[in-house]
Amino acid sequence: MNGLRWTVAASGWVALAATALPAEFPLRVLVTVVFLLTCPGLAVTLAFARKSFASGAGRAAVLEVTVLAGALSLSISALVAEALFLTEVFTPTRALITLAVITSAAALAPSTVINS
Amino acid sequence: MSGTLPRAATLRPGWQRLRRAGAGTWTAVGALPVAVALWLFSLRDVHLEAMGDLGLLQVLPVTFWVALALLTVGFCAAASDRRTPNGLYAGYVVALIAIIHATPSLLYPELRYAWAWKHVAVIDAMVRHNGQVPDAGGFDIYNQWPGFFQFNALLLKATGLESPLGYALWAQPLVNLLLIGPLLLVFRSVTDNRRLIWSATWIYYACSWVAQDYFAPQAFAFLLFMCVMALVLRQLQSSRRPGQEEARRGWPLPRLVMVLVIEAAIVSSHQLTPMMLISALLLLSFPRRNRRVTLPPLAGALALTLLWDLTVARRYVSDNLGDFISSLARPDANLWSGVSRLADAAPSQVMVAWIERGLTGAVFLLAALAFVVRPWTRRTPLPLLVLAPFLPGLANAYGGEMVFRAYLFALPAAAFLIAALLFPPGARLPVAMPVICVLLLAMLGGLVFGYYAKEDENQFTAEEAAAMRFVTTRTPPDSLIISVTASAPGLEMRYDRHENLQMIDRDVETRRALVKDPLTGLEPLLARAHGRPTYIVLNDAQQSAVYLNGDMPADFIGRLNSALAEAPNFTPVYRNKDAVVYRYDRTAAGEGA
DSSP, X not given: OHHHHHHHHHHHHHHHHHTTSOXXXXXXXXXXXXXXXXXXXXXXXXXXXXXXXXXXXXXXXXXXXXXXXXXHHHHHHHHHHHHHHHTXXXXXXXXXXXXXXXXXXXXXXXXXXXXX | OTTSOOHHHHSXXXXXXXXXXXXXXXXXXXXXXXHHHHHHHHGGGOOGGGOBTTBGGGTSOHHHHHHHHHHHXXXXXXXXXXXXXXXXXXXXXXXXXXXXXXXXXXXXXXXXXXXXXXHHHHHHHHHHHTSSOTTOGGGHHHHHSOHHHHHHHXXXXXXXXXXXXXXXXXXXHHHHHHHHHHHHHHHHTTOOOHHHHHHHHHHHHHHOOSOOXXXXXXXXXXXXXXXXXXXXXXXXXHHHSTXXXXXHTOOOHHHHHHHHHHHHHHHTTOSHHHHHHHHHHHHHTSSGGGHHHHHHHHHHHHHHHHHHHHTTTHXXXXXXXXXHHHHTTOHHHHHHGGGSOOTTSOHHHHHHHHHHHHHHHHHHHHHHHHHHHOXXXXXXXXHHHHHXXXXXXXXXXXXXXXXXXXXXXXXXHHHHHHXXXXXXXXXXXXXXXXXXXXXXXXXXXXXXXXXXXXXXXXOOOHHHHHHHHHHHHSSOTTOEEEESSSOSTTTTTTTTTSEEEEGGGSOHHHHHXXXXXXXXXXXXXXXXXXXXXXXXXXXXXXXXXXXXXXXXXXXXXXXXXXXXXXXXXXXXXXXXXXXXXXXXXXXXXTSOO
């Protein structure tokens, strides 16, 4: 669990670093797409998993965490993009930094604090 | 040896089940790869140019249909054995999605659906303007519900991709694959029966003919809508479980916040989906026992929608408030407005429309039958979710599409009810499996008519795309671009720099004048240019659309093309085998420069 949390926490910064690669470079496309579609939601879901999903168990809980992580990633990425575009301050770097901060904070925050 | 575990104990449960499986499961295990191989083989030799008024139905070879039928028979064989593992069912559902939804992606050289191209144009404009698009005209609505578009803009900027066209081509298989998760969660919230859960999932995909799963905000919002429904139903299930005192108190706060975040993304991405969400949560709140769970997300959805409509979307909402209020007075007209325009359509499309209606009617009839003969389904939230989409349906016509949108939102719950009717848990099947198999084949038969029979106007050639690229990038800014219909790939690209005008959107008198004499009828449209450069673009898909939908007489584009070719004041500036672009020369027409 700890290894996964650290990996997810680092994912946004890795995606940000990947933007230094040339446009359309396969590694850049892979890293940024995987980050935007899975990591922000996975970080938030991991932070709340212990308490929020204690009532579920087994496969249904795993499926629920997966669906929630995906839906939250899409939602958080879309909302961050909208907020930056609507305030006319959008740059891909700012968007990825915002998402990386959210992802790291959620992934590394002690669950006792968040769940209280 | 005495200390080692028996071999079966080291296997995962699914494989253990497979080892003990009966003839049905083993038949299904054999049929699946054969069906997939036949499908892939069938795609080797498809001649898209032979497509006519029944679209893909006319050009797909027999092996394609054999593959689809074999897959259905295999699924029925799997469902006939209670020990069939989840993995095998999942393989069948994924194969069904691949066959139905990946076939156009694999066959077509260009993105399917003119509307999908329109959404690509919006993303392109938002990337160029770094957000809101000025001078958007009729596209201003997308500035006010930008979630889907700006998410894609972020994706493009982060990856460095030039355009979403490459991945938009795969949107339909991808969206449907992603829907499997929330569908399973919804169904698992009311039963643990594997066969019932997967049969409901199969029936959903076998009846989802309305094609709202392409590269569009509604597909994005529908996926998120289903995720919210899954989370709400799971929470309802937890709140009723004995011994779960904490769950009985309603939502844990972090979990509720997560639901509200998804709701915010829905509210900012699409106009109709928040209404469907509010309606579903409202109906789920009718039973008192649900309210502790359903009222917080309902209040959240209402507050977020109100906030969005009063701020970012205020311009659109205030401009259309009068229409919205007046449409409240004619609920029947709203719901059925899209179903009545068949008088001039091609005979094949009249038949297709009746097949679509038949499938839609059969789905609701079977769901109603399940409600009557399977009393346990009445204790689930699913009958309420079948009814919920019809509330917004009564309030607004949504451009004539409301009944189809309502069908889409009702389908997941209706599919479960149908599965409960055909595959009741813990009992022998009420009718013989061959009869069920024929029924599932009939559903797929209806689906392919609804989904594949209009492809002559939905699929585009590389030549058509090249002509649209010419007219949108090589003509002066502020040009007026006139077409007969919008069935053209990329016609709306750079809509902030060109005005687009479609003949079929004009009033009846203008259309009558065009039909009587295309050149004379064009004059009022050309006058709208007010001296700006003007182009007329015609392509094969427009010809097909005119014929299939009956918006104009079938020979209209041919007559218009001949008249333009002979007229001295129109010059063909681009031509290939599938499209032509004419420039209107005002000097030659005697208007002066």
